[in-house]
Amino acid sequence: MEVSVKISNDLEVAEVVELYQANGWSSAEVPDKLIPALLNSDTLVTARLDGKLIGIGNAISDGYLVVYYPHMLVDPRFQGLGVGRKMMELMQTRYKGFHQQMLTADGEAVDFYKALGFERAGKTEPMWIYAGNDH
Numbered sequence: 001m002e003v004s005v006k007i008s009n010d011l012e013v014a015e016v017v018e019l020y021q022a023n024g025w026s027s028a029e030v031p032d033k034l035i036p037a038l039l040n041s042d043t044l045v046t047a048r049l050d051g052k053l054i055g056i057g058n059a060i061s062d063g064y065l066v067v068y069y070p071h072m073l074v075d076p077r078f079q080g081l082g083v084g085r086k087m088m089e090l091m092q093t094r095y096k097g098f099h100q101q102m103l104t105a106d107g108e109a110v111d112f113y114k115a116l117g118f119e120r121a122g123k124t125e126p127m128w129i130y131a132g133n134d135h
Helices: 013-022 031-039 083-095 109-115
Strands: 003-007 043-049 052-061 066-074 100-102
Touching (some): 003 083, 013 031, 013 052, 043 083
Antiparallel strands (some): 003 043
8 A cells, every 4th residue: 555645735625525524523514614724734744545535634833833733634444554643754844843742632543642752731731612513
């Protein structure tokens, strides 16, 4: 299986919506907001197998000190095969020396991010105002 992972803004709305739906993310319900949000990210990484989008991740950053990774999705049929790791490693080549690399994770994703070196920051509590219903 030869997966192509690269920094790319080359997306089709339907393929993004399909990937988000496959993962049960409520963002799929608002593609008119999702697509511009992804395209306006500081970094957008995609994973493709034979041209088909099987993974996507993005980063929002001030460019110097802080980076936040809001989305990292892999088609459930390809999870556990190293696709997410390859995408995150590519993004981290850009943000390696940053003072803060932040994300919010739940479920099985917690173990995935721990394996990449992420940990809970002291006694911090994740907080948000959220319009979705999937977390």
